Amino acid sequence: DGGITQSPKYLFRKEGQNVTLSCEQNLNHDAMYWYRQDPGQGLRLIYYSQIVNDFQKGDIAEGYSVSREKKESFPLTVTSAQKNPTAFYLCASKRAGDYEQYFGPGTRLTVT
Amino acid sequence: QKEVEQNSGPLSVPEGAIASLNCTYSDRGSQSFFWYRQYSGKSPELIMSIYSNGDKEDGRFTAQLNKASQYVSLLIRDSQPSDSATYLCAPGSARQLTFGSGTQLTVLP
Numbered sequence: 001d002g003g004i005t006q007s008p009k010y011l012f013r014k015e016g017q018n019v020t021l022s023c024e025q026n027l028n029h030d031a032m033y034w035y036r037q038d039p040g041q042g043l044r045l046i047y048y049s050q051i052v053n054d055f056q057k058g059d060i061a062e063g064y065s066v067s068r069e070k071k072e073s074f075p076l077t078v079t080s081a082q083k084n085p086t087a088f089y090l091c092a093s094k095r096a097g098d099y100e101q102y103f104g105p106g107t108r109l110t111v112t
Numbered sequence: 113q114k115e116v117e118q119n120s121g122p123l124s125v126p127e128g129a130i131a132s133l134n135c136t137y138s139d140r141g142s143q144s145f146f147w148y149r150q151y152s153g154k155s156p157e158l159i160m161s162i163y164s165n166g167d168k169e170d171g172r173f174t175a176q177l178n179k180a181s182q183y184v185s186l187l188i189r190d191s192q193p194s195d196s197a198t199y200l201c202a203p204g205s206a207r208q209l210t211f212g213s214g215t216q217l218t219v220l221p
Contacts, residue, residue, distance in 0.1 A: 099144035
C-alpha cells in the first residue's frame with residue numbers, strides 16, 4: 001500500500017529531553033512538510049523540504065530540527081529548546097510541481 | 113504575514129440541509145485553494161481543490177472561488193451526520209499552503 005506513515009501514534013516525554021518523530025512515504029513524492037496543530041487551531045508550518053539534502057524553515061521553526069537524507073524520510077526532532085512541545089504533529093508530502101499535499105496519520109506528543 | 117480567516121463556528125445544520133463554509137485570505141499571490149476535512153483526533157483529508165474563479169462541483173461538494181474578493185467557500189448539499197467534522201481552508205502555492213483555524217460542522221440527525 002502506498003502512503004505516509006508516522007510513528008509512533010502517541011509519544012510521551014519528560015521536559016528537557018529531545019525527541020524524534022518519524023515520517024516515511026512510499027509515494028515517490030519530492031516535497032515533505034511538518035506541521036504542528038494545537039487544540040482548536042489550524043496547522044502551522046514548522047519545516048519543509050523540496051528535495052533531498054535541502055530544507056527550509058517554516059513559520060515556527062524555533063526549537064525544532066529536521067534532516068532529509070533520503071527522499072522517503074523526513075524526521076523531525078523536537079529539542080528541549082521548544083518551550084511548548086505538547087501538540088499534534090502532522091507530516092505531509094506532495095509531488096514536485098503539484099499543489100495538493102497529503103497527510104500522514106499524525107503523532108500526538110505529550111511532554112510533562 | 114499571510115492570514116486565512118474562517119468562520120469558527122460551531123456550525124450546526126439539520127440532516128439534508130446545505131452547509132455553507134466560508135474563508136477569506138490575505139495573500140493575493142495564492143494560486144491554489146483547498147478544503148480539507150478533519151475528523152476529531154484524525155489527520156486532515158483533502159476533499160476539494162479549486163484553482164480558477166467560479167464553481168467546482170464534486171458530488172455533494174461545491175467549491176466557489178472569487179480571487180478579486182479573496183474569498184473561497186465550500187457548500188455541502190444534502191448534509192449527512194458523517195459530514196460532522198472540522199473543515200480547514202488552505203490557500204497557497206506549489207511551495208507551501210497556509211491553513212485557517214477551521215470551521216467545526218455538526219450535522220444533526
